[in-house]
Amino acid sequence: MSNNNFINEAEVFKTIFNSSPVRMIILDENHLIVEVNDWALKLLRAPREDVIGKSFAEGFCHVGSFEDSKGCGYGSQFETCTLRRAAIKVLETGNPVENIAFRQSFVSGGNKIELHFQANISSVIINDKRNIVISLDDITERKSLEASLKQSEEKFRSVFDNALDPIFLFEVTNGDGILIVEVNDVACQKSEYTRDEMTGLSPYQISKISEAEIENIKINLKKNGTDVFEVITISKSGKEIPYEVTVKEFILNNKIYMLFIARDLTQRKQDEQIVTKAKEQAESANRAKSEFLANMSHEIRTPLNGVLGMIDLTIMTEINKEQKENLETAKMCAHSLLNIISDILDFSKIEAGKLIIQQSNFNIKELLEQTMKVHTHKANNKSLDISYSFGPNIPKNLIGDHNRIRQVLNNLIDNAIKFTNSGNVSVSIENTSFVEEYTELKFTIEDSGIGISSEDLDSLFKPFSQRDGSITRKYGGTGLGLGISKQLVTLMDGTMWVTSEKEHGSVFNFCIPLRIGDQSLETINSTPTLTKTAKSLNILVVEDYKVNRILLMRMLKERGHIADSAENGSEALKLYKNKVYDIILMDIQMPILDGIETTRIIRKLEGTMRHTPIIAVTAYALEGDRERFLSLGMNDYIAKPIDMVHLFNTIENVGNKIITFPDSVELSEDGELVFTNKAKNKNLMLSSLEFFEIDDCIENLDSFLYSDNYFAMEASANRIKNLCNKIEADDLKYLAFKIELSLRKNEIKEAIENFIIFQEKYNLFKKNFI
Amino acid sequence: MKILIAEDDLTSRKYLYKLLSKYGKCDLVIDGLETIEAFIMSIKDENPYDLICLDIMMPKVDGVRALKSIRNLEKKKGIAFENQIKIIITTVLAESDFVQSAFDNGCDAYVSKPINATKLIEVIRKLGLIKEN
Numbered sequence: 048m049s050n051n052n053f054i055n056e057a058e059v060f061k062t063i064f065n066s067s068p069v070r071m072i073i074l075d076e077n078h079l080i081v082e083v084n085d086w087a088l089k090l091l092r093a094p095r096e097d098v099i100g101k102s103f104a105e106g107f108c109h110v111g112s113f114e115d116s117k118g119c120g121y122g123s124q125f126e127t128c129t130l131r132r133a134a135i136k137v138l139e140t141g142n143p144v145e146n147i148a149f150r151q152s153f154v155s156g157g158n159k160i161e162l163h164f165q166a167n168i169s170s171v172i173i174n175d176k177r178n179i180v181i182s183l184d185d186i187t188e189r190k191s192l193e194a195s196l197k198q199s200e201e202k203f204r205s206v207f208d209n210a211l212d213p214i215f216l217f218e219v220t221n222g223d224g225i226l227i228v229e230v231n232d233v234a235c236q237k238s239e240y241t242r243d244e245m246t247g248l249s250p251y252q253i254s255k256i257s258e259a260e261i262e263n264i265k266i267n268l269k270k271n272g273t274d275v276f277e278v279i280t281i282s283k284s285g286k287e288i289p290y291e292v293t294v295k296e297f298i299l300n301n302k303i304y305m306l307f308i309a310r311d312l313t314q315r316k317q318d319e320q321i322v323t324k325a326k327e328q329a330e331s332a333n334r335a336k337s338e339f340l341a342n343m344s345h346e347i348r349t350p351l352n353g354v355l356g357m358i359d360l361t362i363m364t365e366i367n368k369e370q371k372e373n374l375e376t377a378k379m380c381a382h383s384l385l386n387i388i389s390d391i392l393d394f395s396k397i398e399a400g401k402l403i404i405q406q407s408n409f410n411i412k413e414l415l416e417q418t419m420k421v422h423t424h425k426a427n428n429k430s431l432d433i434s435y436s437f438g439p440n441i442p443k444n445l446i447g448d449h450n451r452i453r454q455v456l457n458n459l460i461d462n463a464i465k466f467t468n469s470g471n472v473s474v475s476i477e478n479t480s481f482v483e484e485y486t487e488l489k490f491t492i493e494d495s496g497i498g499i500s501s502e503d504l505d506s507l508f509k510p511f512s513q514r515d516g517s518i519t520r521k522y523g524g525t526g527l528g529l530g531i532s533k534q535l536v537t538l539m540d541g542t543m544w545v546t547s548e549k550e551h552g553s554v555f556n557f558c559i560p561l562r563i564g565d566q567s568l569e570t571i572n573s574t575p576t577l578t579k580t581a582k583s584l585n586i587l588v589v590e591d592y593k594v595n596r597i598l599l600m601r602m603l604k605e606r607g608h609i610a611d612s613a614e615n616g617s618e619a620l621k622l623y624k625n626k627v628y629d630i631i632l633m634d635i636q637m638p639i640l641d642g643i644e645t646t647r648i649i650r651k652l653e654g655t656m657r658h659t660p661i662i663a664v665t666a667y668a669l670e671g672d673r674e675r676f677l678s679l680g681m682n683d684y685i686a687k688p689i690d691m692v693h694l695f696n697t698i699e700n701v702g703n704k705i706i707t708f709p710d711s712v713e714l715s716e717d718g719e720l721v722f723t724n725k726a727k728n729k730n731l732m733l734s735s736l737e738f739f740e741i742d743d744c745i746e747n748l749d750s751f752l753y754s755d756n757y758f759a760m761e762a763s764a765n766r767i768k769n770l771c772n773k774i775e776a777d778d779l780k781y782l783a784f785k786i787e788l789s790l791r792k793n794e795i796k797e798a799i800e801n802f803i804i805f806q807e808k809y810n811l812f813k814k815n816f817i
Numbered sequence: 818m819k820i821l822i823a824e825d826d827l828t829s830r831k832y833l834y835k836l837l838s839k840y841g842k843c844d845l846v847i848d849g850l851e852t853i854e855a856f857i858m859s860i861k862d863e864n865p866y867d868l869i870c871l872d873i874m875m876p877k878v879d880g881v882r883a884l885k886s887i888r889n890l891e892k893k894k895g896i897a898f899e900n901q902i903k904i905i906i907t908t909v910l911a912e913s914d915f916v917q918s919a920f921d922n923g924c925d926a927y928v929s930k931p932i933n934a935t936k937l938i939e940v941i942r943k944l945g946l947i948k949e950n
Contacts, residue, residue: 708860708894712853712886714877720853720886781858788855791845792834 070183143169163190208232219303239283254280268296345666352688353594390527397534408564409449438477444564451535458528459555463494470495492555499547508533579607584629588612589619591637616640635665650680650719660701741770761790821869823852849878873908873915888923903944
């Protein structure tokens with residue numbers, strides 16, 4: 048019975064051995080295989096019969112075993128064979144050896160296969176003899192995975208370390224803040240720390256970043272996942288480097304990381320500085336140019352106007368015919384000189400891009416008639432026929448720069464007369480098209496003169512190109528005229544061209560688009576008549592230039608006003624304190640105490656009890672000047688050289704306003720109250736931009752009206768009021784103010800009513816302007 | 818009665834508004850400049866104010882300056898003395914210099930802050946603005 052059991056047990060264990068999932072090979076004391084289980088056979092791809100009784104290498108066809116005819120245990124491979132050495136050790140000592148790494152190639156089915164094993168060897172006594180049990184673990188796959196993982200790691204490590212931008216990997220710890228866990232080579236180089244020194248550092252230790260900035264970054268990361276910011280890092284030696292840093296947050300293995308990649312900004316900052324410096328230089332040069340032009344304009348014109356003024360004054364005295372003729376000639380010369388200087392200044396202005404095209408209402412027919420009058424005399428002297436005509440449908444009033452149009456006409460008519468010895472000069476204006484509120488006018492100046500050859504036509508409009516020197520000597524002129532005319536026409540968005548044939552006359556044409564103006568306006572007749580004024584005013588003239596001062600005084604007295612004069616600001620103040628003046632004419636450019644300072648002092652003395660209208664007289668008629676003077680306490684300004692008619696009109700306008708109740712009050716920069724009568728300025732050109740702003744605010748207010756946000760509504764209404772003030776729409780301003788006041792009382796119904804009225808009036812107003 | 822309340826403090830403004838709405842239509846302005854603007858607007862609309870409650874301490878343009886301007890403008894408009902707007906200055910007692918200046922410039926009465934409702938109504942009544950039925 049026990050024998051059977053024994054045999055059964057043996058069978059059981061044999062079965063267990065064979066089917067064990069652990070690969071086992073049993074070798075005897077001679078390293079020959081005595082037993083091997085199925086799993087081991089499967090791995091080593093050999094059948095049992097081939098293996099039993101053979102050495103390990105032979106049985107399993109290890110490639111090394113073919114080297115020496117004696118097989119496993121011999122040959123060079125076996126010296127280093129870890130398995131053999133371990134086996135020997137176990138046989139000797141009886142102690143197990145674990146974790147033997149074993150990688151070798153085997154031949155199976157004609158193919159060479161490389162296998163990785165991990166083996167454990169233990170000893171067992173069988174039949175009083177020590178045998179060894181080898182259990183094998185196939186770690187081939189694991190090893191190959193490890194290899195590819197290592198490759199991958201090396202690849203990414205390379206990328207990391209070879210990147211040219213410093214990269215920092217921070218870990219967001221719980222409570223210890225964010226600390227460096229990884230940095231690349233260039234990060235170490237730039238910061239002058241070793242990798243070890245950097246690990247565990249916080250951003251505050253390597254840069255100038257603040258807690259607030261870190262917080263901001265965290266907020267942005269939460270919002271967008273990434274952020275970009277600028278920071279200055281501090282190296283180990285204290286060197287500061289500016290960087291632009293991108294940061295991204297990610298989670299890996301339950302840890303939160305922040306990846307910072309930095310781009311060195313040093314070069315960019317330097318470039319920016321260069322650009323800024325260049326820009327400042329350019330701007331300052333530009334400003335210098337403007338000032339130079341303005342100065343030259345003033346400096347040159349002032350004495351010339353003085354000459355003309357004095358000649359005029361002398362003509363008004365008792366002189367004989369000969370003296371009058373001489374003076375008239377002198378006047379013509381002075382005018383000539385003025386024209387030439389104007390040309391040069393215009394040319395410079397155009398070159399510098401500083402010429403501004405004005406926009407105002409004018410009557411084109413009147414303009415041409417006046418212009419033709421000037422040239423008729425000259426034409427008659429040469430026995431030329433001179434005529435002009437208008438096409439049909441030309442609007443009476445147009446909006447444009449009438450001075451410049453006159454200038455171009457004068458230039459072309461002048462040339463036509465100059466270069467025509469016999470025959471005629473005719474000028475015509477036609478309407479070529481109507482588009483919405485614009486019309487295009489075509490001006491034609493035709494002459495029967497010497498004509499222009501085709502070669503010369505090309506260089507005609509170029510400055511200094513009066514064809515050849517002989518022309519200049521024969522006909523005179525600076526040669527600037529045509530060039531300037533063409534530029535002016537271009538600046539007015541028009542085109543100019545010429546057709547001509549040598550000795551067969553020329554036809555000069557130019558077309559300009561013009562906006563159609565208010566047809567109901569009557570323009571001022573510009574022929575100066577020195578009639579007495581209806582209302583005599585007390586006027587204080589403050590002007591440092593003697594000639595101008597005398598002229599002004601004379602003119603005002605002739606007109607019937609009572610005028611006192613002061614040479615400078617302090618004299619003006621003395622006179623001001625002693626007498627109540629109706630108007631002060633204040634020259635701006637005066638030495639020691641200039642016009643602006645004097646005005647400021649006068650306004651301070653006045654407080655709110657008085658407000659003497661002050662008219663600024665200035666040579667600098669640049670854009671924005673009017674607003675500037677108003678904000679400084681002036682009421683109006685006139686430009687030098689002074690046009691007498693304009694001066695009288697301005698004085699009388701301002702004079703009339705003295706007794707009328709003001710339309711509006713403003714607070715100047717100095718905190719002075721400025722009461723104004725802003726008669727609707729018909730010349731005020733508004734761009735759509737101002738209206739866009741107001742439109743915006745209106746929309747805002749509309750959207751808030753049905754909310755409960757009274758504060759926002761009031762703010763919108765207030766903005767609208769200020770914008771209306773800016774565009775001098777008094778009625779609208781007050782309507783907006785009413786809306787604001789209603790809102791303040793939470794009277795929403797009243798506010799809405801006022802708002803509706805406002806919108807109606809506003810739309811009407813807008814229509815008139817655009 | 819048409820009343821203009823010039824007061825830059827929000828609470829005081831609301832208080833005065835509640836108090837005076839019983840006696841007439843009130844407009845609220847928050848500084849001296851707005852006060853003058855509202856005055857000009859009322860003249861243009863030919864619907865002048867009967868009473869102005871003017872705080873002395875206001876931003877931009879203070880009460881005394883506004884007062885001065887308004888009296889000046891009234892003169893310009895040729896408004897007779899007896900027809901001028903009644904102006905009550907409201908002020909914290911510490912501003913006594915201003916009070917004197919205000920009287921010099923033509924205010925009709927002053928009420929100290931914090932405003933006592935009864936006192937204010939009494940002053941308005943004394944100025945003949947509230948018609949007794």
